[in-house]
Amino acid sequence: MEQDKLATKKKVIETALTLFKINGYQGTSVRDISKKANVNIATISYYFKGKQGLLEHIIVDFLEGYIEILDKHCLSLYDKNANLILMNLVGEVLNYYFLKKEYASIFYRELTIDSVFIREIMMTYLARERYTFTQIYDAIRMSNAKLTMPFSVFFVQLKSFLSTPYLFPGYLNEVLYIQQNDLYFFERYKEYVEKWIESLFDMDERLVTRVELSS
Amino acid sequence: MEQDKLATKKKVIETALTLFKINGYQGTSVRDISKKANVNIATISYYFKGKQGLLEHIIVDFLEGYIEILDKHCLSLYDKNANLILMNLVGEVLNYYFLKKEYASIFYRELTIDSVFIREIMMTYLARERYTFTQIYDAIRMSNAKLTMPFSVFFVQLKSFLSTPYLFPGYLNEVLYIQQNDLYFFERYKEYVEKWIESLFDMDERLVTRVELSS
Amino acid sequence: MEQDKLATKKKVIETALTLFKINGYQGTSVRDISKKANVNIATISYYFKGKQGLLEHIIVDFLEGYIEILDKHCLSLYDKNANLILMNLVGEVLNYYFLKKEYASIFYRELTIDSVFIREIMMTYLARERYTFTQIYDAIRMSNAKLTMPFSVFFVQLKSFLSTPYLFPGYLNEVLYIQQNDLYFFERYKEYVEKWIESLFDMDERLVTRVELSS
Amino acid sequence: MEQDKLATKKKVIETALTLFKINGYQGTSVRDISKKANVNIATISYYFKGKQGLLEHIIVDFLEGYIEILDKHCLSLYDKNANLILMNLVGEVLNYYFLKKEYASIFYRELTIDSVFIREIMMTYLARERYTFTQIYDAIRMSNAKLTMPFSVFFVQLKSFLSTPYLFPGYLNEVLYIQQNDLYFFERYKEYVEKWIESLFDMDERLVTRVELSS
DNA sequence: TATGAATGAGTGTTCATTCAT
DNA sequence: AATGAATGAACACTCATTCAT
Numbered sequence: 001m002e003q004d005k006l007a008t009k010k011k012v013i014e015t016a017l018t019l020f021k022i023n024g025y026q027g028t029s030v031r032d033i034s035k036k037a038n039v040n041i042a043t044i045s046y047y048f049k050g051k052q053g054l055l056e057h058i059i060v061d062f063l064e065g066y067i068e069i070l071d072k073h074c075l076s077l078y079d080k081n082a083n084l085i086l087m088n089l090v091g092e093v094l095n096y097y098f099l100k101k102e103y104a105s106i107f108y109r110e111l112t113i114d115s116v117f118i119r120e121i122m123m124t125y126l127a128r129e130r131y132t133f134t135q136i137y138d139a140i141r142m143s144n145a146k147l148t149m150p151f152s153v154f155f156v157q158l159k160s161f162l163s164t165p166y167l168f169p170g171y172l173n174e175v176l177y178i179q180q181n182d183l184y185f186f187e188r189y190k191e192y193v194e195k196w197i198e199s200l201f202d203m204d205e206r207l208v209t210r211v212e213l214s215s
Numbered sequence: 216m217e218q219d220k221l222a223t224k225k226k227v228i229e230t231a232l233t234l235f236k237i238n239g240y241q242g243t244s245v246r247d248i249s250k251k252a253n254v255n256i257a258t259i260s261y262y263f264k265g266k267q268g269l270l271e272h273i274i275v276d277f278l279e280g281y282i283e284i285l286d287k288h289c290l291s292l293y294d295k296n297a298n299l300i301l302m303n304l305v306g307e308v309l310n311y312y313f314l315k316k317e318y319a320s321i322f323y324r325e326l327t328i329d330s331v332f333i334r335e336i337m338m339t340y341l342a343r344e345r346y347t348f349t350q351i352y353d354a355i356r357m358s359n360a361k362l363t364m365p366f367s368v369f370f371v372q373l374k375s376f377l378s379t380p381y382l383f384p385g386y387l388n389e390v391l392y393i394q395q396n397d398l399y400f401f402e403r404y405k406e407y408v409e410k411w412i413e414s415l416f417d418m419d420e421r422l423v424t425r426v427e428l429s430s
Numbered sequence: 431m432e433q434d435k436l437a438t439k440k441k442v443i444e445t446a447l448t449l450f451k452i453n454g455y456q457g458t459s460v461r462d463i464s465k466k467a468n469v470n471i472a473t474i475s476y477y478f479k480g481k482q483g484l485l486e487h488i489i490v491d492f493l494e495g496y497i498e499i500l501d502k503h504c505l506s507l508y509d510k511n512a513n514l515i516l517m518n519l520v521g522e523v524l525n526y527y528f529l530k531k532e533y534a535s536i537f538y539r540e541l542t543i544d545s546v547f548i549r550e551i552m553m554t555y556l557a558r559e560r561y562t563f564t565q566i567y568d569a570i571r572m573s574n575a576k577l578t579m580p581f582s583v584f585f586v587q588l589k590s591f592l593s594t595p596y597l598f599p600g601y602l603n604e605v606l607y608i609q610q611n612d613l614y615f616f617e618r619y620k621e622y623v624e625k626w627i628e629s630l631f632d633m634d635e636r637l638v639t640r641v642e643l644s645s
Numbered sequence: 646m647e648q649d650k651l652a653t654k655k656k657v658i659e660t661a662l663t664l665f666k667i668n669g670y671q672g673t674s675v676r677d678i679s680k681k682a683n684v685n686i687a688t689i690s691y692y693f694k695g696k697q698g699l700l701e702h703i704i705v706d707f708l709e710g711y712i713e714i715l716d717k718h719c720l721s722l723y724d725k726n727a728n729l730i731l732m733n734l735v736g737e738v739l740n741y742y743f744l745k746k747e748y749a750s751i752f753y754r755e756l757t758i759d760s761v762f763i764r765e766i767m768m769t770y771l772a773r774e775r776y777t778f779t780q781i782y783d784a785i786r787m788s789n790a791k792l793t794m795p796f797s798v799f800f801v802q803l804k805s806f807l808s809t810p811y812l813f814p815g816y817l818n819e820v821l822y823i824q825q826n827d828l829y830f831f832e833r834y835k836e837y838v839e840k841w842i843e844s845l846f847d848m849d850e851r852l853v854t855r856v857e858l859s860s
Numbered sequence: 861t862a863t864g865a866a867t868g869a870g871t872g873t874t875c876a877t878t879c880a881t
Numbered sequence: 882a883a884t885g886a887a888t889g890a891a892c893a894c895t896c897a898t899t900c901a902t
Contacts, residue, residue, distance in 0.1 A: 008886080008887080021329075022328075022329045022330060023328060023329065023330045024239075024241060024327070024328045026239060026241035026242050027241050027328060027330065029870080029871065029872080030871085030872060030873085031870085031871080031872090039887085039888095040887060040888045040889070041872090041873090041888090041889085042873085042874080042875090042887075042888060042889080042890095043886090043887065043888080044872095044873095045872080045873060045874075046886075046887070046888090047886095050872070050873070051871095051872065051873090052872095108382075109324070109327050109328075111383055111385075111386055112239070112324050112327065112382050112383060113237075113238060113239050113242060113324075113385075114236075114237045114238065114384070114385040119385065123389060123390070126386065126390050127390060130390050130391070149407055150403055152391050152393060152400060152403075153400070153403050153404050153407050155391065156379060156380065156387065156391070156393075156404065157376060157379075157404075157407065157408075157411075159379065159383075160375040160376055160378070160379030161372060161375055163375070163379070163382075164371060164372075164374065164375030164378070164379070165371065167323075167327050167378075167382065168326055168327060168374075169329070170326075170328075170329040170334070171326055171341065172371065174338060175338070175341050175342060175345050176345070176367050176370065176371070178367055178371075185367060185368070188365055188367075188368050189368050189371065189372075192364055192368050192372065193372075196372075196411065196414075199411075199414045223862095244895075244896065244897080245896085245897060245898090246895085246896080246897085255862070255863050255864075256863085256864090256897090256898095257862075257863055257864080257898085257899085257900095258862070258863080259897090260897075260898060260899080261861085261862070261863090265897070265898070266896095266897065266898090267897095438865080438866080451759075452758075452759040452760055453758060453759065453760045454669075454671060454757070454758045456669060456671035456672050457671050457758060457760065459891075459892065459893080460892085460893060460894085461891085461892080461893085469866085469867095470866060470867045470868070471867090471868090471893090471894085472866075472867060472868080472894080472895080472896090473865085473866065473867080474893095474894095475893080475894060475895075476865075476866070476867090477865095480893070480894070481893065481894090482893095538812075539754070539757050539758075541813055541815075541816055542669070542754050542757065542812055542813060543667075543668065543669050543672060543754075543815075544666075544667045544668065544814075544815040549815070553819060553820070556816065556820050557820060560820050560821065579837055580833060582821050582823060582830060582833075583830070583833050583834050583837050585821060586809060586810065586817065586821070586823075586834065587806060587809075587834075587837065587838075587841075589809065589813075590805040590806055590808070590809030591802060591805055593805070593809070593812075594801060594802075594804065594805030594808070594809070595801065597757050597808075597812065598756055598757060598804075599759070600756075600758075600759040600764070601756055601771065602801065604768060605768065605771050605772060605775050606775065606797050606800060606801070608797055608801075615797060615798070618795055618797075618798050619798050619801065619802075622794055622798050622802065623802075626802075626841065626844075629841075629844045653883095674874075674875065674876080675875085675876060675877090676874085676875080676876085685883070685884050685885075686876090686877095686884085686885090687877085687878085687879095687883075687884055687885075688883070688884080689876090690876075690877060690878080691882085691883070691884090695876070695877070696875095696876065696877090697876095862902100863900105863901100863902085864900105864901100864902095865899100865900090865901090865902105866898105866899085866900090866901105867897105867898085867899080867900105868896100868897105868898095869895105869896080869897095869898105870894100870895085870896070870897105871893105871894075871895065871896080872892100872893100872894090872895105873891105873892075873893090873894105874890105874891085874892065874893100875889100875890080875891070875892080876888105876889105876890100876891105877887105877888085877889095878886100878887085878888080879884105879885105879886090879887090879888105880884100880885100880886090880887105881883100881884085881885095881886105
């Protein structure tokens with residue numbers, strides 16, 4: 001019984017993940033989900049108190065795991081080198097997104113809409129995210145005079161690297177022939193995100209160096 | 216009368232831009248638009264052959280301007296230095312997006328959905344975009360052995376830089392306090408996008424250099 | 431066109447009157463109405479902004495006519511004999527109810543429910559009704575020492591006489607074989623309501639007289 | 646355990662009484678009842694074979710007590726004075742209603758709806774009620790030539806006096822500030838119902854008397 | 861040319877009930 | 882004996898669109 005319950009609930013969630021990712025939350029009807037998941041339409045309201053509750057469940061699930069990662073890395077902030085923490089953190093986040101790709105797609109797309117109720121929930125988590133990254137950023141800055149990029153720019157660019165692969169799966173597939181499961185691409189992608197992070201810390205030095213070399 | 220017609224049409228488009236940006240295409244009803252624009256509900260179907268036609272109009276308008284920029288810069292591909300072309304092109308694109316921010320928001324969000332009818336139209340333009348950037352990228356690569364990053368990674372990261380500020384206007388505002396019209400932020404943002412581009416071309420050298428220095 | 435519009439609207443109202451009266455507001459679905467009226471289901475929302483709006487329309491229509499009668503009679507309150515005014519007023523109200531019997535049925539039944547939104551609207555009118563009857567009652571009392579019945583009792587009993595024939599049409603029909611259109615019954619009913627009113631004014635005298643006679 | 650069962654059943658009934666009275670039968674869902682009564686939703690179907698069964702239980706309970714009173718008084722019909730029997734009967738019925746006010750409210754409101762399933766059951770009892778009152782009325786008429794009012798009018802007016810205080814509890818409260826438990830009001834109300842009954846029997850005489858007096 | 865009336869298809873949600881446990 | 886899971890049917894309502902005028 002407990003098994004069956006979980007099975008039905010899980011089936012609904014997985015179907016919702018698929019359909020929300022493809023058609024968007026607004027573009028998916030509860031009837032679509034119930035039909036594809038082969039469950040009664042009332043089941044969705046029964047378990048999640050409506051369509052919105054289902055989205056909420058998905059978003060919160062995703063964000064809980066995300067915040068957990070942030071917290072874990074943030075704990076070691078004064079033991080380890082901040083650069084290293086950032087690098088590890090970003091690596092783990094990219095892995096997390098890769099594993100929960102549907103969640104990431106849905107989450108980032110909903111973040112795109114201003115008026116969605118879910119925004120309120122998101123914002124709580126995202127304020128914490130921002131706080132974590134601010135701490136790390138400040139720690140780096142204190143020990144590294146080379147980091148001149150303002151936090152806002154740094155953060156927006158970092159977030160853009162993290163989100164983009166999950167925001168345009170169809171586009172990546174059709175225009176660049178990158179499959180959502182293409183491990184090779186994601187490894188390379190991660191590698192260059194890390195290089196970008198590295199480059200932030202001695203960008204000026206590099207520039208100086210380059211000038212010297214070119215002279 | 217011709218004036219009135221244009222005025223009405225324009226009013227509809229501007230209202231649609233506002234509402235599509237805030238609530239998304241799916242989250243906006245023609246009733247909403249007609250009410251806010253203070254025009255009759257049938258007007259939209261009359262002028263744009265339906266809600267979809269209105270979106271199409273907006274997307275195509277945006278993409279036409281975009282492709283024009285791409286084409287213009289591509290023309291000088293064999294006259295000028297490819298690095299420089301890329302830099303100028305990206306700068307102009309960022310300006311274009313800044314000027315047409317609602318269009319950019321709407322366009323990129325719709326690109327997010329797999330099943331949008333407009334996708335077909337978009338894809339035509341996006342194939343051309345890809346082609347243009349491939350050409351530039353190849354030209355750079357030929358003359359610069361330092362560029363080892365695969366095209367796909369380069370292109371995804373570039374696109375992510377271009378799109379992100381327009382994809383999350385609400386988030387940027389509420390979490391990072393960046394207004395959509397914050398010229399200062401966008402200038403700095405552009406600056407660092409350009410630095411990122413620069414960094415791509417001698418990234419390896421930098422790495423080598425760094426190794427040397429650290430030894 | 432104007433004719434057609436009115437025709438459709440009227441058809442909806444009349445069907446709603448019939449069904450609300452038989453099955454109650456809650457027991458009638460908009461589908462039932464639309465089906466019986468042979469109009470599209472969306473028409474109801476189009477004209478009345480939803481099922482509740484339809485009920486509201488009906489109730490307000492009924493109450494407007496009712497209040498008009500009250501106001502008209504109240505105007506002559508200091509010209510004519512108050513007893514006479516009450517008598518005439520009650521007579522006209524009974525006629526009004528008889529003519530708008532479906533309205534009366536629906537109105538009084540909805541008044542029965544505590545939580546219906548419409549209550550708010552009703553209450554405005556009903557406060558005015560109470561005020562009118564208070565004025566008349568006070569005027570009578572001032573000139574007639576025989577009227578000892580408290581206003582509240584008087585008013586409740588009067589209202590009960592007015593409403594009952596419309597509250598239980600089915601019961602009256604099935605148990606007492608009184609048809610809703612049975613003019614003979616309603617004439618007699620009215621006659622005895624008037625007698626009841628008369629009896630109020632010299633009830634004490636009568637009691638005294640009776641005592642005398644029985645001695 | 647038997648105690649618990651009774652307790653649960655009673656809790657359900659009492660909650661149903663409250664909610665049916667406030668929102669009506671149609672306006673109350675079994676979910677509402679089960680939630681408010683803090684019992685499982687299936688309990689209601691389990692004990693009463695569905696929502697309708699619950700209503701039936703309530704109505705029948707109310708009517709059984711009512712009919713019992715009628716029968717008791719009717720037994721003495723040929724021993725005592727019919728006028729007196731009527732007076733006593735009405736007094737006791739008013740008391741019964743006062744004690745079972747929620748039942749009375751629910752019963753009379755449901756009587757209002759033509760299509761209620763329970764109607765059949767109700768009608769059986771109401772036919773007996775009518776029969777009883779016909780007997781009493783005929784007995785009075787035989788011995789009192791003054792009673793000219795037709796039975797139907799008499800009965801409708803009597804019923805209207807009995808039911809009204811329970812049909813509009815909210816209205817009485819909000820417009821006339823009469824609480825459902827206001828014993829003072831109900832005593833006065835009863836008093837004047839009885840006076841009305843008295844007045845029926847010598848109404849003509851009174852009229853004659855009055856004429857004489859005014860001459 | 862421009863619009864109000866009207867619509868059929870579809871929306872998310874709630875309903876009372878059933879049934880295996 | 883009592884319940885949580887699950888359901889099919891119905892709910893009121895909104896949707897984008899059409900069409901006569």
